[in-house]
């Protein structure tokens with residue numbers, strides 16, 4: 001470990017979840033980094049999209065004490081009979097959000113904190129004994145964790161050297177070099193792939209998929225351990241035809257692991273808390289039997305879902 005790098009390289013972290021049994025094998029610590037080059041309409045972590053720390057407000061926790069209104073430097077918040085009125089643009093443009101901490105109930109807070117690689121490493125290592133017993137470890141998530149490439153690389157290196165299993169949940173929408181840099185220190189790529197059709201991809205994700213496909217192919221050629229994960233969105237990609245297309249493309253790449261992530265509405269409240277617009281409120285989660293049908297097509301094609 002390079003002690004100097006560990007102390008000086010920082011990342012913007014918006015959450016750390018310990019004891020997770022998702023997003024990789026065994027018991028894991030998930031470190032969520034801010035920033036994403038994509039803007040999926042169904043994103044369940046909207047607080048991950050912006051690169052800088054941002055304010056959130058949970059109205060149900062607000063006791064109307066007015067401390068925030070008296071503390072904000074430029075009238076960014078105003079207390080009304082119906083809770084806070086927030087100038088989201090102004091508040092998130094502020095360089096210093098430390099005054100937000102006056103809120104006594106946590107109704108008002110900040111998502112995103114600068115942490116050094118050493119600080120995050122120390123938190124992740126608290127559960128080393130569980131990783132050793134379960135085959136678990138660290139999962140870097142986001143956002144797109146690799147937009148903070150220097151921090152991600154340093155953390156992955158440190159944990160890999162410490163004998164911890166490492167996984168990255170990635171959109172693949174990053175420079176090829178970044179993926180190549182982290183490859184030697186990454187035991188598993190959880191590679192999200194939203195749609196094979198470029199026009200549909202652009203419509204719902206706001207970007208072309210060609211770069212994402214190229215990076216997936218490149219990682220496969222390098223023999224990376226890849227689990228492709230497809231979010232299943234009703235009316236967008238929940239058909240047998242679509243899943244069969246993904247299967248045939250992945251076979252060409254030599255990838256044999258594919259999992260489905262059914263759409264859900266769990267993240268919708270976060271859009272309100274962060275002053276963002278949510279466009280998927282009318283979409284229903286896919287029916288359980290539909291998902292089972294699609295999963296059977298995948299397993300019948302010889303794919304593993306882990």
Ligand code: SF4
Pocket residue numbers: 061062063064065066067068069079084102103104105106107108
């Ligand atoms: S400080 Fe917190 S609890 Fe008090 S009015 Fe502001 S948001 Fe509500």
